[in-house]
Amino acid sequence: MTNLAIELLLLIVVLVNFGAILTANIYSQSLREMQRKRLFCSESISNPYCIV
Secondary structure, eight states: OOHHHHHHHHHHHHHHHHHHHHHHHHHHHHHHHHHHHHHHHTSOSSOTTOOO
16 A cells, blocks of 8 residues: 555544544433433423423
């Protein structure tokens, strides 16, 4: 392999890992938000802020 091919391969690996980390962070944040909303909205039925 040439140096260019090795550098491109490393760049692709770094970008894929970065994308996976960002995706996992977004998923965990949305999961926490849904749990918070479920806890908050379980107490009142007629709360207009509890749109699920």
